[in-house]
Amino acid sequence: MNLRHEGYLLIAILFIVLVSGCTAPPQTIVETPTATPEPVQPAPTHAQTPAAVIDPSVVVPATPYPTGTLRPEPEQAPSVIRPTPETVGYKTVYSETIEPRFSETAMIVEVTKAPLIITAKITPETVTRTVTGTSQYGKKEEFSVVVTRPSENAWFECTVRDAGTGEIIVQDGYNRGYTQNTNMAITIRRAGVYHITFGGNFVKAEIKMQLPETAILTEPIN
Numbered sequence: 206m207n208l209r210h211e212g213y214l215l216i217a218i219l220f221i222v223l224v225s226g227c228t229a230p231p232q233t234i235v236e237t238p239t240a241t242p243e244p245v246q247p248a249p250t251h252a253q254t255p256a257a258v259i260d261p262s263v264v265v266p267a268t269p270y271p272t273g274t275l276r277p278e279p280e281q282a283p284s285v286i287r288p289t290p291e292t293v294g295y296k297t298v299y300s301e302t303i304e305p306r307f308s309e310t311a312m313i314v315e316v317t318k319a320p321l322i323i324t325a326k327i328t329p330e331t332v333t334r335t336v337t338g339t340s341q342y343g344k345k346e347e348f349s350v351v352v353t354r355p356s357e358n359a360w361f362e363c364t365v366r367d368a369g370t371g372e373i374i375v376q377d378g379y380n381r382g383y384t385q386n387t388n389m390a391i392t393i394r395r396a397g398v399y400h401i402t403f404g405g406n407f408v409k410a411e412i413k414m415q416l417p418e419t420a421i422l423t424e425p426i427n
Protein backbone atom coordinates (compact mmCIF):
# COMPACT_ATOMS: atom_id res chain seq x y z
CA MET A 206 0.00 0.00 0.00
CA ASN A 207 2.80 2.40 0.74
CA LEU A 208 4.43 1.78 -2.63
CA ARG A 209 1.15 2.34 -4.43
CA HIS A 210 0.52 5.56 -2.47
CA GLU A 211 4.02 6.85 -3.26
CA GLY A 212 3.46 6.05 -6.97
CA TYR A 213 0.27 8.06 -7.08
CA LEU A 214 2.09 10.95 -5.39
CA LEU A 215 4.92 10.84 -7.95
CA ILE A 216 2.44 10.87 -10.85
CA ALA A 217 0.66 13.88 -9.35
CA ILE A 218 3.92 15.80 -8.96
CA LEU A 219 4.94 15.06 -12.58
CA PHE A 220 1.53 16.20 -13.82
CA ILE A 221 1.80 19.50 -11.96
CA VAL A 222 5.29 20.14 -13.35
CA LEU A 223 4.15 19.45 -16.93
CA VAL A 224 1.10 21.69 -16.63
CA SER A 225 3.10 24.56 -15.13
CA GLY A 226 5.71 24.32 -17.89
CA CYS A 227 3.09 24.65 -20.63
CA THR A 228 1.48 27.69 -19.10
CA ALA A 229 2.53 30.94 -20.81
CA PRO A 230 3.66 33.83 -18.59
CA PRO A 231 1.05 36.55 -18.09
CA GLN A 232 1.07 39.29 -20.71
CA THR A 233 2.33 42.73 -19.72
CA ILE A 234 -0.44 45.32 -20.01
CA VAL A 235 0.73 48.76 -21.10
CA GLU A 236 -1.79 51.50 -20.38
CA THR A 237 -1.79 54.44 -22.77
CA PRO A 238 -2.93 57.59 -20.99
CA THR A 239 -5.95 59.16 -22.55
CA ALA A 240 -5.17 62.59 -24.06
CA THR A 241 -6.97 65.33 -22.22
CA PRO A 242 -8.43 67.87 -24.65
CA GLU A 243 -7.31 71.43 -24.14
CA PRO A 244 -9.96 73.62 -22.57
CA VAL A 245 -11.83 75.70 -25.10
CA GLN A 246 -11.40 79.39 -24.38
CA PRO A 247 -14.56 81.45 -24.82
CA ALA A 248 -14.48 83.88 -27.71
CA PRO A 249 -13.56 87.41 -26.55
CA THR A 250 -16.42 89.82 -26.37
CA HIS A 251 -15.95 93.17 -28.01
CA ALA A 252 -17.34 96.34 -26.58
CA GLN A 253 -20.16 97.79 -28.61
CA THR A 254 -18.92 100.38 -31.07
CA PRO A 255 -20.62 103.74 -30.54
CA ALA A 256 -22.84 104.96 -33.35
CA ALA A 257 -21.34 107.32 -35.89
CA VAL A 258 -22.06 111.03 -35.64
CA ILE A 259 -22.37 112.74 -39.04
CA ASP A 260 -23.53 116.27 -39.81
CA PRO A 261 -25.19 115.79 -43.23
CA SER A 262 -25.02 119.50 -43.94
CA VAL A 263 -21.21 119.25 -44.00
CA VAL A 264 -20.25 115.58 -44.42
CA VAL A 265 -21.52 113.29 -47.22
CA PRO A 266 -20.40 109.63 -47.70
CA ALA A 267 -18.31 109.10 -50.83
CA THR A 268 -16.54 106.40 -52.84
CA PRO A 269 -12.83 105.87 -52.02
CA TYR A 270 -10.26 106.71 -54.67
CA PRO A 271 -8.55 103.75 -56.40
CA THR A 272 -5.59 102.47 -54.41
CA GLY A 273 -2.05 103.00 -55.66
CA THR A 274 -2.20 106.78 -55.93
CA LEU A 275 1.26 108.18 -55.31
CA ARG A 276 1.84 110.31 -52.24
CA PRO A 277 2.90 113.92 -52.76
CA GLU A 278 6.42 115.04 -52.03
CA PRO A 279 6.85 116.31 -48.45
CA GLU A 280 7.29 119.92 -49.55
CA GLN A 281 3.91 119.86 -51.31
CA ALA A 282 2.00 119.01 -48.14
CA PRO A 283 1.03 121.65 -45.56
CA SER A 284 2.43 121.33 -42.08
CA VAL A 285 0.72 118.80 -39.85
CA ILE A 286 0.09 119.98 -36.31
CA ARG A 287 -1.27 118.00 -33.38
CA PRO A 288 -3.88 120.07 -31.49
CA THR A 289 -5.82 118.88 -28.48
CA PRO A 290 -8.70 116.54 -29.44
CA GLU A 291 -11.34 118.88 -27.96
CA THR A 292 -11.14 122.46 -29.24
CA VAL A 293 -13.19 125.20 -27.62
CA GLY A 294 -15.45 127.01 -30.11
CA TYR A 295 -15.59 124.06 -32.53
CA LYS A 296 -18.40 121.66 -33.37
CA THR A 297 -18.03 117.99 -34.26
CA VAL A 298 -19.31 117.32 -37.78
CA TYR A 299 -18.16 113.70 -37.93
CA SER A 300 -17.32 111.16 -35.21
CA GLU A 301 -17.00 107.41 -35.67
CA THR A 302 -14.96 104.45 -34.45
CA ILE A 303 -13.88 102.20 -37.33
CA GLU A 304 -11.96 98.92 -37.49
CA PRO A 305 -10.87 98.64 -41.14
CA ARG A 306 -9.75 95.32 -42.63
CA PHE A 307 -7.93 96.35 -45.80
CA SER A 308 -10.91 98.64 -46.40
CA GLU A 309 -11.54 102.37 -46.68
CA THR A 310 -14.17 104.85 -45.49
CA ALA A 311 -14.55 107.97 -47.61
CA MET A 312 -16.62 111.16 -47.48
CA ILE A 313 -16.94 114.64 -48.94
CA VAL A 314 -16.55 117.54 -46.50
CA GLU A 315 -17.33 121.14 -47.40
CA VAL A 316 -15.36 123.71 -45.40
CA THR A 317 -16.77 127.21 -45.72
CA LYS A 318 -14.85 128.55 -42.73
CA ALA A 319 -11.45 127.04 -41.95
CA PRO A 320 -9.80 125.35 -40.24
CA LEU A 321 -10.98 121.74 -40.47
CA ILE A 322 -9.42 119.65 -37.68
CA ILE A 323 -9.19 115.88 -38.18
CA THR A 324 -8.08 113.72 -35.26
CA ALA A 325 -7.76 109.96 -34.80
CA LYS A 326 -6.92 107.92 -31.72
CA ILE A 327 -5.41 104.72 -33.09
CA THR A 328 -5.27 101.43 -31.20
CA PRO A 329 -3.27 98.77 -33.07
CA GLU A 330 -3.93 95.07 -32.50
CA THR A 331 -1.22 93.29 -30.52
CA VAL A 332 0.61 89.98 -30.88
CA THR A 333 1.96 87.90 -27.98
CA ARG A 334 4.81 85.40 -28.09
CA THR A 335 7.00 83.57 -25.58
CA VAL A 336 10.77 84.09 -25.78
CA THR A 337 12.97 81.40 -24.21
CA GLY A 338 16.70 81.39 -23.54
CA THR A 339 19.50 80.61 -21.13
CA SER A 340 20.86 83.09 -18.63
CA GLN A 341 24.46 84.16 -19.23
CA TYR A 342 25.03 84.73 -15.53
CA GLY A 343 25.07 82.66 -12.36
CA LYS A 344 23.80 79.11 -12.77
CA LYS A 345 22.99 79.54 -16.47
CA GLU A 346 19.34 78.81 -15.80
CA GLU A 347 16.77 78.66 -18.59
CA PHE A 348 14.07 81.33 -18.69
CA SER A 349 11.01 82.33 -20.67
CA VAL A 350 9.46 85.75 -21.11
CA VAL A 351 6.04 86.64 -22.55
CA VAL A 352 6.35 89.61 -24.92
CA THR A 353 3.34 91.62 -26.15
CA ARG A 354 3.80 94.27 -28.83
CA PRO A 355 1.78 96.01 -31.58
CA SER A 356 1.30 93.93 -34.71
CA GLU A 357 3.73 94.77 -37.51
CA ASN A 358 0.78 94.48 -39.92
CA ALA A 359 -1.22 97.21 -38.16
CA TRP A 360 -1.46 100.51 -40.06
CA PHE A 361 -3.76 103.48 -40.55
CA GLU A 362 -3.87 106.30 -43.09
CA CYS A 363 -5.90 109.45 -43.66
CA THR A 364 -5.79 111.03 -47.13
CA VAL A 365 -7.23 114.47 -47.84
CA ARG A 366 -7.79 115.38 -51.51
CA ASP A 367 -9.23 118.30 -53.38
CA ALA A 368 -12.69 116.97 -54.25
CA GLY A 369 -12.65 118.68 -57.64
CA THR A 370 -9.20 117.76 -58.97
CA GLY A 371 -8.34 114.69 -56.88
CA GLU A 372 -5.02 116.27 -55.91
CA ILE A 373 -3.69 115.01 -52.58
CA ILE A 374 -3.52 117.87 -50.09
CA VAL A 375 -2.08 115.95 -47.12
CA GLN A 376 -1.65 112.42 -45.78
CA ASP A 377 -0.86 111.19 -42.30
CA GLY A 378 -1.23 107.98 -40.38
CA TYR A 379 0.27 105.25 -38.25
CA ASN A 380 3.00 102.76 -39.25
CA ARG A 381 3.76 101.66 -42.84
CA GLY A 382 5.90 104.70 -43.64
CA TYR A 383 4.47 106.92 -40.92
CA THR A 384 5.46 107.30 -37.26
CA GLN A 385 4.37 105.06 -34.38
CA ASN A 386 2.38 107.95 -32.89
CA THR A 387 -1.12 106.65 -32.10
CA ASN A 388 -2.64 110.16 -31.85
CA MET A 389 -2.96 111.58 -35.35
CA ALA A 390 -4.11 115.13 -36.07
CA ILE A 391 -4.39 117.08 -39.34
CA THR A 392 -5.43 120.71 -39.76
CA ILE A 393 -6.73 122.03 -43.09
CA ARG A 394 -6.33 125.81 -42.98
CA ARG A 395 -8.22 126.90 -46.07
CA ALA A 396 -11.85 126.65 -47.17
CA GLY A 397 -12.82 124.21 -49.89
CA VAL A 398 -14.52 120.93 -50.69
CA TYR A 399 -12.44 117.92 -49.69
CA HIS A 400 -12.54 114.19 -50.36
CA ILE A 401 -11.31 112.48 -47.18
CA THR A 402 -10.44 108.77 -46.94
CA PHE A 403 -9.66 106.67 -43.86
CA GLY A 404 -8.10 103.24 -44.37
CA GLY A 405 -6.01 100.66 -42.57
CA ASN A 406 -5.79 97.17 -41.18
CA PHE A 407 -5.56 95.52 -37.74
CA VAL A 408 -6.37 98.78 -35.94
CA LYS A 409 -9.25 100.53 -34.23
CA ALA A 410 -9.45 104.24 -35.00
CA GLU A 411 -11.62 106.74 -33.10
CA ILE A 412 -12.03 109.48 -35.70
CA LYS A 413 -13.35 113.00 -35.20
CA MET A 414 -13.66 115.99 -37.53
CA GLN A 415 -14.37 119.49 -36.21
CA LEU A 416 -15.18 122.89 -37.72
CA PRO A 417 -15.58 126.33 -36.13
CA GLU A 418 -19.01 126.89 -34.62
CA THR A 419 -19.52 129.86 -36.97
CA ALA A 420 -19.07 127.77 -40.13
CA ILE A 421 -22.07 128.35 -42.43
CA LEU A 422 -22.82 126.45 -45.62
CA THR A 423 -23.41 128.70 -48.61
CA GLU A 424 -24.62 125.99 -51.01
CA PRO A 425 -25.49 122.28 -50.71
CA ILE A 426 -23.11 119.48 -51.70
CA ASN A 427 -24.14 117.65 -54.87
